[in-house]
Amino acid sequence: xxxxxxxxxxxxxxxxMAERTDGEWSTMLAAARETSLLGxxxxxxxxxxLETDLPEPVALHLQGAxxxxxxxxxxxxxxLEELGRGMLTRMAPPVLLKGxxxxxxxxxxxxxxxxNDIDLLFPEAEIERAESxxxxxxxxxxxxxxxxxxxxxxxxxxLPPLAHRQRGTTLDLHHNILPRTFRVRPDAGRLREQSxxxxxxxxxxxxxxxxxxxxxxxxxxxxxxxxxxxxxxNDIHVLVNHFAARExxxxxxxxxxxxxxxxxxxxxxxxxxLCGRHLGTxxxxxxxxxxxASPRARRINPVARWMFHHGSxxxxxxxxxxxxxxxxxxxxxxxxxxKMPPGLLVRHLFYKAFLAEKEDDTDxxxxxxxxx
Amino acid sequence: xxxxxxxxxxxxxTVVRRRLAGDGLLLETGPFVTRIRSRIASVAEGLASxxxxxxxxxxxxxxxxxxxLRAPRTxxxxxxxQVLFLSDRRSVFKPLAYHQxxxxxxxxxxxxxxxxxxxxxxxxxxxxxxxxRAVLLPAPPGSGKSTLCAALAHNGWRLLTDESVLxxxxxxxxxxxxRPVSLKNVSIDVIRGFCPDAxxxxxxxxxxxxxxxxxxxxxxxxxxxxxVAEPAWVIFPQYRQGVPARLIERSPxxxxxxxxxxAFNYAALGTRAFxxxxxxxxxxxxxxxxxxxxxxxxxxxxxxxxxx
Numbered sequence: 001x002x003x004x005x006x007x008x009x010x011x012x013x014x015x016x017m018a019e020r021t022d023g024e025w026s027t028m029l030a031a032a033r034e035t036s037l038l039g040x041x042x043x044x045x046x047x048x049x050l051e052t053d054l055p056e057p058v059a060l061h062l063q064g065a066x067x068x069x070x071x072x073x074x075x076x077x078x079x080l081e082e083l084g085r086g087m088l089t090r091m092a093p094p095v096l097l098k099g100x101x102x103x104x105x106x107x108x109x110x111x112x113x114x115x116n117d118i119d120l121l122f123p124e125a126e127i128e129r130a131e132s133x134x135x136x137x138x139x140x141x142x143x144x145x146x147x148x149x150x151x152x153x154x155x156x157x158x159l160p161p162l163a164h165r166q167r168g169t170t171l172d173l174h175h176n177i178l179p180r181t182f183r184v185r186p187d188a189g190r191l192r193e194q195s196x197x198x199x200x201x202x203x204x205x206x207x208x209x210x211x212x213x214x215x216x217x218x219x220x221x222x223x224x225x226x227x228x229x230x231x232x233x234n235d236i237h238v239l240v241n242h243f244a245a246r247e248x249x250x251x252x253x254x255x256x257x258x259x260x261x262x263x264x265x266x267x268x269x270x271x272x273x274l275c276g277r278h279l280g281t282x283x284x285x286x287x288x289x290x291x292x293a294s295p296r297a298r299r300i301n302p303v304a305r306w307m308f309h310h311g312s313x314x315x316x317x318x319x320x321x322x323x324x325x326x327x328x329x330x331x332x333x334x335x336x337x338x339k340m341p342p343g344l345l346v347r348h349l350f351y352k353a354f355l356a357e358k359e360d361d362t363d364x365x366x367x368x369x370x371x372x
Numbered sequence: 373x374x375x376x377x378x379x380x381x382x383x384x385x386t387v388v389r390r391r392l393a394g395d396g397l398l399l400e401t402g403p404f405v406t407r408i409r410s411r412i413a414s415v416a417e418g419l420a421s422x423x424x425x426x427x428x429x430x431x432x433x434x435x436x437x438x439x440x441l442r443a444p445r446t447x448x449x450x451x452x453x454q455v456l457f458l459s460d461r462r463s464v465f466k467p468l469a470y471h472q473x474x475x476x477x478x479x480x481x482x483x484x485x486x487x488x489x490x491x492x493x494x495x496x497x498x499x500x501x502x503x504x505r506a507v508l509l510p511a512p513p514g515s516g517k518s519t520l521c522a523a524l525a526h527n528g529w530r531l532l533t534d535e536s537v538l539x540x541x542x543x544x545x546x547x548x549x550x551r552p553v554s555l556k557n558v559s560i561d562v563i564r565g566f567c568p569d570a571x572x573x574x575x576x577x578x579x580x581x582x583x584x585x586x587x588x589x590x591x592x593x594x595x596x597x598x599x600v601a602e603p604a605w606v607i608f609p610q611y612r613q614g615v616p617a618r619l620i621e622r623s624p625x626x627x628x629x630x631x632x633x634x635a636f637n638y639a640a641l642g643t644r645a646f647x648x649x650x651x652x653x654x655x656x657x658x659x660x661x662x663x664x665x666x667x668x669x670x671x672x673x674x675x676x677x678x679x680x
């Protein structure tokens with residue numbers, strides 16, 4: 001079995017880890033390493049009571065990854081405490097998105113997950129005030145050239161990322177979950193109105209369950225870079241399972257209603273299909289039927305199915321590297337096609353290809369002689 | 373895991389080449405197994421000579437790391453060939469000139485340990501053992517660590533590692549991947565003169581570090597590669613020409629800061645790493661060590677081991 005398949009199986013049915021051969025474990029670890037899912041695998045193994053049955057070197061790698069994830073979570077919590085105590089107290093509590101929200105809400109996908117950035121959602125009218133206030137807490141913009149400034153402020157759904165001057169942590173300030181120039185523009189007011197306060201002493205809010213799941217779906221399916229696609233698929237899978245178990249049909253009902261209200265039903269269709277394909281997510285047939293019947297739905301053609309499937313395979317372990325690479329390339333084009341109207345897109349890609357300063361790649365390509 | 377392991381030398385050059393070109397050669401170095409793939413002749417020759425006594429696992433067995441060396445798929449390969457190092461099918465370094473493929477493999481394997489190991493605290497240090505007690509030699513490049521380490525490995529000490537010490541944060545013991553010692557420039561002739569038994573591979577010239585040659589650890593060190601040791605000394609070496617060998621004691625606090633400076637994943641492991649290194653600093657004796665002559669250095673380490 002290829003490592004990609006083995007990893008999907010382990011995420012879907014943790015008991016399957018007991019059946020893996022040594023060779024399968026090797027490629028599965030590589031697949032999990034690539035998608036930052038090693039720590040999540042350790043959690044799944046523990047929940048299944050398998051951690052003592054794993055081959056020793058496998059258990060060591062998984063355990064190590066879980067330690068690192070634990071440390072990251074601790075650092076993130078600390079950063080959020082600082083943020084919550086600082087200048088933001090002068091504003092209404094913002095909505096925490098993605099990894100940081102999973103962590104503070106103690107959702108099951110947070111354990112073993114490597115979260116780096118902090119993402120906050122503000123009303124559009126207040127976002128620049130938040131930016132100015134945060135400056136006094138040490139957060140400063142990192143993208144200084146005119147084009148990048150315009151790109152973020154005029155076309156995107158977030159400001160240029162902020163970085164903490166001392167600690168280097170990244171903070172993104174959003175006013176919506178999709179770019180202004182995207183094919184559809186969700187009503188961000190709806191997201192904020194239904195948001196839920198996190199338990200005290202946190203002064204942050206988080207999205208309502210249906211919105212949180214839709215955001216994870218929209219995030220992956222508007223993405224141009226599918227490198228860690230499988231991790232996002234796993235987030236959606238775990239969140240769907242968790243909320244469906246906790247809230248039953250109410251969750252599915254809210255998901256259907258909100259998907260239509262935010263005009264992202266077609267993205268949700270694709271996301272649920274991909275979760276089912278990779279992880280066998282338990283989706284009631286009624287939900288699939290109603291999604292497809294919505295006026296905002298769009299049929300998923302076979303080429304798109306092929307592209308989503310292969311684009312979210314891992315590089316390290318898949319046995320179809322050529323198809324996966326082609327699918328990633330197509331997803332890159334698709335992501336851009338959805339992100340901007342054609343005229344603007346041509347202009348943006350021209351700028352990125354010929355005029356933009358090349359990004360410094362020293363981080364990705366360290367000097368080999370520093371190691372020996 | 374059931375292990376079918378045979379020494380690399382028993383495979384013969386044809387099988388080694390075939391495995392490298394095919395499904396990969398699974399090489400065991402201490403606690404790690406690395407899958408290596410490459411069609412480059414100098415890689416096959418280098419491995420066969422440097423790792424002659426190392427265990428090789430059957431194809432399909434477990435491996436911790438996956439490494440590949442190949443030429444980039446560009447037109448440049450026809451007039452100025454280069455080589456890439458890939459870990460888990462991703463290139464991690466800038467390409468190097470083709471003739472440096474073998475040292476690049478060694479550096480890449482070091483990179484795997486420094487970057488992918490999370491269950492041990494990894495220190496940029498050499499380590500050797502005697503009587504169950506280990507000496508750790510943390511030092512930045514250029515401090516004479518590898519030369520000292522190579523000399524000690526042929527003078528009564530068992531080599532654990534020249535490059536990456538693995539600290540078990542629960543047990544407090546250290547181990548190493550028992551990989552070859554990387555010698556550079558004048559050190560190559562120094563070690564050839566000082567340890568006539570030492571086995572060095574053919575030097576590779578014009579690398580980023582000058583001329584590089586890899587010394588195989590003595591066979592006894594390879595055979596006991598799985599044995600852990602209790603850390604007893606942490607010594608920060610510094611080679612200075614013409615200076616008499618001298619140990620200057622460090623306090624546990626100074627030892628700790630020196631170890632933190634030389635740790636690869638200290639920040640990633642947080643509190644666990646702090647307590648692991650703090651505990652270690654309190655259990656060992658620590659020194660700065662300046663030396664200008666290997667004979668004198670051997671005496672100093674002999675006295676340390678004897679408790680004098």
